[in-house]
Every structure is written in C-alpha cells, then in structure tokens.
Amino acid sequence: MSIVPLLEAENLVMRFGGVVAVNGVSMSIGEGELRCLVGPNGAGKSTFFKMLSGQLRPSAGDVRLRGRSIVGYPAARIARLGVGVKTQVPSVFDGLSVRASVRVAADAVLPPLLARRRIDEALERMRITHLADQLVVRLAHGQRQLVELAMVVAQRPDLILLDEPAAGMTGEEVERLGDLIVELARSSSVIVVEHDMDFIRRIARTVTVFNQGKVLTEGPAAQALTDPRVLDVYLGRDAA
C-alpha cells in the first residue's frame, strides 16, 4: 500500500455569498476504505461532495487525488481520473434503456471490447440484469438508484462517492444495498453520505460527523455515533 492517501481534502472552504457551507474541512481517505459522512441537514456534506467531484469549485483549500491537486478540474476530467459519483436524487438517462445507460458509462473510460464485458458484470452486481431492456423512465425509484449505481460501478472507479444511496428505497432494498456497498469497498474506496443510522452501523467502519460546515468528530462507527456531542446535534440541542 502506498504512503500517499488516495484522496486528501485540506482546509476546504465553500462560501455561497455570505453563507459558509463548508468551513475548513480536512479529510483523508485511504485505498479500499469505506467511510461514512453523517450530520444534520445543512451540515455541508453534499457541498463537500460536490467539491471533491468537481461540480463545485472550492472557495479555498485543496483536494488531492493520489497526491495530485485536482482543484479547478472540470467534473468530466475528475471522473476520468477515477472518481465515480452517485447523486442524491438519482441522475439517470430517462430515455435510454438500462443496458444503454450502463454502456454509455463504460464507453466513457474503456475500450469497446472491455466495455461490453463490464456492462454485463455491472448489471449482475446490481442484480438488475432482468431489467436490462427496460427504459429507465419506467423504473421505480429504488431501481433507478441501482441503475445509477450500475453506471458508476461499470467504470470501476478508484473512489466512489455515494450521496444518500438508501433514500427512497424499501427495507429489503436497503438491506441489499448495504451488502453491495460493503462489496464495492473491496475493489474501490467508498465515501457514503447517509442519514439512516442503522444503515451506517451496518456498513461503516469509520464515521466522520459534520456539523455547521465543520468536522465535529471522526472515528470508529460505534464510538463516533455514541459520542454525546453527536447525539446533541442530531437531537437539535446546542453542541456547546
């Protein structure tokens, strides 16, 4: 394992006019790590994600992928460097079939012959092979989440960013998703933003807690989630 972490964020700041959404967050993710980001609404988790993936350009601070600064790179370039993103609301190609969607994803980073194999593999891993010829627009919300995940998985990124992947899924789907994410973490590093505490306990080893644009605490899941300060921010009491 190399000494340089896969991804480092250093003092990231994001200001929207007078509002500081993220205020000096530093974080480091190693190869093959599965990390959960938690925190109340408006804590800056999604904004932080968007700075990592290039959808937002940070007001200050640095993001390094394998030691190389990627601040200011367009999202498409960061994607090609091996960062896959699953957005909060499923962002899919409504007018395409499931297979065509995954094919577009594989095409973006792979030569044609390899791409074809990856498509079937990604569909199988997400267990949506039976939906391959369906139009994405006809699918239920949970299935659309899986299609988006399949697109990300087909690219085999080094780092996968998942923004609330369990949102809107049924209990059974959530359970399966948990297993899937743990499995994904065997081949990629994964960062998950999630609200569902049971879900986090099931999948995460390390948890980073965000509050008001800053990292409140970071540590093993069992410890971080029982920290009194964390309970305070989740119950809405003042952390001080």
Next chain:
Amino acid sequence: MSIVLRAAAGYCVVALASFYALVLVPQGGDVTVMINGAIYSSYAILALSLALIWGYAGILSFGQAAFFGLAGYIYAVAGLNIGDTAIAALLAIGGSAAFALVVGYFVFWGRLSDVYLGVITLTVSLILYRFINQTAGEEWTIGVAPLGGFNGIPATPILTWFGRPDEPLMPEQIYLLSVGALILCYLLCRLVIITRFGRAAIAIRENPARAELLGYDTRLYKLGVFTLGGILAGVSGVLFANSVFVSPTMFNLQSNGQIIIWVIVGGLGTLAGPVIGCFLMLALSTWLGTLEGVAWADPNLVMGVALTLCVVGLPRGLLPTAAMIGDAALAGIRRMRERRPSPVQTVEERP
C-alpha cells in the same frame, strides 16, 4: 422482436423509396418532376441536419438556414471565380462547417442555455440575411461575382465533375446527385447515432450533468454534432444552389421556421420523419401554389394551420405515430392468434 421488425420495415421502406426515386422517376423522364425532386431532396438534407442536432443531441438551432445560405453563397461566389465548381462545392461545405464550428464554440464554451442558443443561431441567420440583402451595388462584388442584394446571384454556376469545368451537369444528373446525397446523408446520420460518439450525444441530450459525471466533456460532443449539422446544411445549400440559385431568402425567417416545422410534423427524435415531413409540406405548398382562384389558400396560412393540426392531433409527429399504430396492430394480431388455439395442438392434447 418488435424493434427488429420495425427496423427491418424501416429499411425496406427506405430501400423502396430509393429505388423509386433513383430508377423509376428518371425512367419516367419528366424533367419538371426531377427539378422539383432535386429541390425537395436538397431541402430534405437540411431537414436531416436539424433532425440530427435537435432530435439526437437536443440542440435546438433556430438558425440552421444560416449554414444552408452561407454554403450556397460561398459555392456561387467561388464557382464564378474559380470556374471549377466541384472545388467550389467542397469549399462551400468546408466553409459552412467552419462557421458552425466557430458559432458552436462560442455557444457551447459559453455554456449558454437552450433558449439563448435558439436566439443566437436565429440572430446570426438574420444578420446574414440583412447583410446580403443590402449588397445590391457595384461595390459588392467579390472577384467577378456580384452579390446582387435581394436579387441574389441568378448566374449561380452549375456543378461539374472534378477536372471537367466545361461540362455542367444536366438537370437529370443534378436530380440523381441530390437524391443520392440525401440517401447518403441519411445513412451517415444513422451510422453516427450508433457509434460511441452518437450514443454519448444522445446521453448528453438526456442528462448533461450525469454525462459530465461519467467523464464526458459535453461541450466537445455538442460541438461535434453541431458541426456535423453545419456540414449537412452546407451540402443542402450547394445542391439547392444548383436547382434554383442563391438569394437572401435562403437565410430568412421563413426558411428557418420551415425547417423546424418539417422536423415537428415528421417526428422529432427520428431521422426519416423530418425527411417525410419536408416532402409532404413542400408538396402541399407547391400544390397550393398551382391552385387558381382560391386566394384564401395562402400557402403560409395553410402551412400554419397544418402545423397547428399536427401539434394538436399528432404531438409526436407523423413517423412515431405511424410506428405506434403499427405496433398496436401487431399486438392485436398476436392476441388474436393466442385466443385461437391451432388444431394440431388439440389433437396432441388428447389422451
């Protein structure tokens, strides 16, 4: 199954239409039909150019006629000056492609939204229209070619084969060339949309943000499709210049508007649909023009009514509606077969 069947049926129809246009019509020997056929075919390539960029890449260019007219004028001016019109034709198509590349660069790298794209392309076309319209004087002569203001260039030279500038093509040959070009352009578009590039363009139309997150530089793909649209419009402009002659009306609002009408009537998101829409609407307005004593049947008015009826009655356009009816009929036949068990099975089922 139904997709395969539909594709096969589509190719059969295209093959039959091509056979009719390339073999049967020339055998008939009616020159008027062939001159009209050449004009229709050149316009149909213009329809294809918008069908490709709007229907498959989601780029609504309101000024596709700018590339059409520009190519026509480059062809006429270069042809009069050089003499070898085959070279002039290549220059014209290259010129309209380059112009599309430049316009597209500013539009897509400026990250302009769809509405602005429509406005800007239309404005570009109308600026060209105003400019060419006022070039009536002696001072507006390029080499030996007078631009001619609102009269255009009636002396637009006729296409020749490469290296044989003294043998202009006959109207029959222009007709065959135009129909052949239409078929080739159609097949080219079909080919483009199944390549990796075409699939990416379609994905970008569906969801540009997702395409970016998958690693596609959406600007590059849009620029590519838009430039290809400029090339098709350029081919169309050169062929039109050979069937009629170049004039500022090539750039005007009516030219731009009718391309959009063809695509909407024929079916947005298809390639053959807009070609059919173009032929039908042109045939309708030609027929209206031949009517006598019906002053109320102003072609523009009738076209407007036809468009409105189409949008209200067939919101998806002629071709998709026909395909839907075909699918429904097929499903109906299948259901009827299932309901009626075949006699052979009955015999086997007996103990």
